[in-house]
Amino acid sequence: MWGSPKGEIRLGEIQNTWANRVSDKGMLYLFLLPTFILLLFLVIFPLIWSLYLSFCDYSANTANPPVFVGIRNFSFIFQQKEVWDRFIVTGKFVAMAVIVEFFLGFFIAMLLNREFYGKSVLTTLFILPMMFSPAVIGKFFRFMMDTNWGIINYILGKLFGMPKIAWTTSYEYALPSIVIADVWIWTPFIVLLSLAGLSSVPKYLYEAADVDRASGWFKFRYITLPYVAPILLLAVLFRTMDAFRFFDLVYVITEGGPGYSTQIVPFYIYKLAFSYWHTGRSCALAYILLIIIIALSNIYITYLNRLRRA
């Protein structure tokens, strides 16, 4: 008997099943459809609807149907000084947070970029804050930043004899408070990306530089930096985009106050939509934000693809 040994494939067994008759094309549709149906239903359709609403006078908490008003919402937004103020607050927040995160993160990454026992555990511990929920962390920072019984004021007072600071409730310090929480959460992101960049620098370049007795600065400027720069740019771009997307920290730390001093744009949209119920106007502003984000993410994705190919 010429029976096939166990484990060998017999063509008939493979080919007589329905799974064998699924064509490549059929498989392609079968695999992609669920993803794109979900995207269509929960992302693209809502976006189209909110585009329509952005041209309407509409309030979601009344029974009145949307009334088409053309570009009035947009022209209204551009005329409002308050809206520009919110963009300025957002810009300040992004600038402060990203600059501090950048230098602190890169500094920590430079220190971490060497061989020592327990390196991976130490690195992961430094990365941790980024994995926590900003809303939860922000809430706790508010507790630590309390003027009278917060631990931060106590430590600053003990160590440096500083007077008590009204962190989250004063005009001067409210935005810096959010920046501090943001820095705590997102510095690890810069650490992580910087480490990836630093480890991509070929060792022999440093060895060659050592042979030539190059200075530490020279090595940093002409070997390290060129390798790390593209990844650092990516990191900064990503953080900038993020600052335009989320409002968790503002929501839990200052709730936009005092006054409007910490109302970054996404938080303002949230307020417009769900506190003042200017649904149409909030959609219009949301679309302006969306265009900014799409422009930024276009650059970001182009960069990602370039790194992928490299």
Next chain:
Amino acid sequence: MNEFQRRQAKNRVIVVILLVMLCVYLFPIYWMFSTATKTKLDAFSLPPKWVWRPQVENFRNVFYVGGGGALGKVKGVEVKPKPSAFLRQLGNSIIVSFISTILATFLGALSGYVFSRMKVRGKDDLLFVVLSSRMLPPIVIAIPLVMMYRALGLFDTLFGLIIMYTVFNLAFAVWMMRSFVDDIPIEYEEAALVDGYSRFQAFFRFIFPEMRVGMVATAIFSLIMTWNEFTFSLLLTGERARTAVPSIAHSLGTAGVNWGHIAAGSFLMVIPVVVFTFLLGGNLIRGFTFGAIKE
């Protein structure tokens, strides 16, 4: 001292500096733990108590509510502890995170495979659409979604939250899985195709099992991100389907602000994330760059 010894000494000094920095940096987590395990009086005492007897009071009170906060016998009447709203919300968080993670990882694996291996018309555009769904501000989608969910009866349901989070994780999963499939040698399928398997069969028999490492990493990432998510849960749920994060942001709904409770609740939210982050290990960088940078 020769060159080698000098370098080693320098390394040692830097590691000590790093350890000191780490202690300062992770102080808030220590403080969270200490506030959660101190009595109400000790939690607010300044100068702070550095030595204290750990209490589980706060954790118990986060989970169970007795009559007016008191448990045991009050005026001769037995007060039975009732599960608190937070306990239910924590349950919601677990259900919603796990189901949406499984769905997103599976669908992402399928699409990721197609995008990695097959010719798709307009592939780059489709991938861009997928990723931009992740990049756009949640609030932009949330405004029309709230209306849509109310109209469809999905508002404040676990199902509604689960499909939203599935989409939220899907973009990430597609990109991650594509990068993991890129790493699997193409010869695997070629051999199977030569043997007479259809592509579909070859995928499930040979490629899908090879993708498990990638799927685990993708799943852990999605799990953490859903667990932490704030905006959608805040806006798409009310009493019933709310998850734990917005509930903590709203002070756990207790009268007045009980920071011991908040610290205990926050600590419970943070601990699983620590465990999962260590499980992720070397895949962290890959996750945060959507698979573009591999270690």
